[in-house]
Amino acid sequence: NAGVTQTPKFQVLKTGQSMTLQCAQDMNHNSMYWYRQDPGMGLRLIYYSASEGTTDKGEVPNGYNVSRLNKREFSLRLESAAPSQTSVYFCASSERQGSNQPQHFGDGTRLSIL
Amino acid sequence: QKEVEQNSGPLSVPEGAIASLNCTYSDRVSQSFFWYRQYSGKSPELIMSIYSNGDKEDGRFTAQLNKASQYVSLLIRDSQPSDSATYLCAVNGYNFNKFYFGSGTKLNVKP
Numbered sequence: 001n002a003g004v005t006q007t008p009k010f011q012v013l014k015t016g017q018s019m020t021l022q023c024a025q026d027m028n029h030n031s032m033y034w035y036r037q038d039p040g041m042g043l044r045l046i047y048y049s050a051s052e053g054t055t056d057k058g059e060v061p062n063g064y065n066v067s068r069l070n071k072r073e074f075s076l077r078l079e080s081a082a083p084s085q086t087s088v089y090f091c092a093s094s095e096r097q098g099s100n101q102p103q104h105f106g107d108g109t110r111l112s113i114l
Numbered sequence: 115q116k117e118v119e120q121n122s123g124p125l126s127v128p129e130g131a132i133a134s135l136n137c138t139y140s141d142r143v144s145q146s147f148f149w150y151r152q153y154s155g156k157s158p159e160l161i162m163s164i165y166s167n168g169d170k171e172d173g174r175f176t177a178q179l180n181k182a183s184q185y186v187s188l189l190i191r192d193s194q195p196s197d198s199a200t201y202l203c204a205v206n207g208y209n210f211n212k213f214y215f216g217s218g219t220k221l222n223v224k225p
Contacts, residue, residue, distance in 0.1 A: 035215075040122065042202065042217035043158070090157055100146050100165060103204075103213065105157040 004106035013081045021076040023091030030096045032074035036087040081113045120216035133190040137203030148204040193223045
């Protein structure tokens with residue numbers, strides 16, 4: 001039972017390059033999320049998708065775009081990477097939109113931008 | 115003001131002692147509260163959830179919630195070295211689909 005799968009696990013980019021982080025869940029969850037985690041900053045929400053076909057901005061959306069490809073997959077795109085986007089990125093999912101639903105996390109993508 | 119505040123630690127306790135981790139939040143309408151454990155280099159994993167004032171126990175873990183004081187805590191009894199990790203407090207935002215995480219408290223349990 002894979003849960004939430006993120007690819008790649010590690011990536012090094014040069015400033016200005018673009019890339020897409022992939023996330024897929026096999027728990028039939030409706031809601032999916034993208035976070036970044038920086039030292040001393042905790043987890044910050046970039047974008048989320050409450051259900052298939054919808055996406056909304058979180059706390060720190062600038063410089064990112066997302067696509068909810070289908071119920072299973074939610075991708076995060078960096079169009080023109082900047083050093084400030086060096087971080088660990090986590091994808092998460094929850095059963096449905098609602099305050100009592102816990103989130104389940106993938107293993108993360110460690111992204112370095114030179 | 116951050117939505118969720120935690121003491122970054124590190125909090126050091128001897129093996130077998132009770133570890134007490136604290137969290138305060140700013141949004142009075144918050145309804146759901148979660149504790150996650152994160153080992154170094156790993157992803158957060160859910161330990162406890164609590165929705166009502168009072169205590170909720172699960173094995174060696176007890177979550178405590180006081181909505182009037184906007185305070186939630188996690189007690190770990192009989193702490194073990196394997197409990198050494200960073201503990202993240204999460205609180206739902208005004209939009210129930212948004213959770214705010216604290217920056218985490220690092221716990222060290224010394225053998």
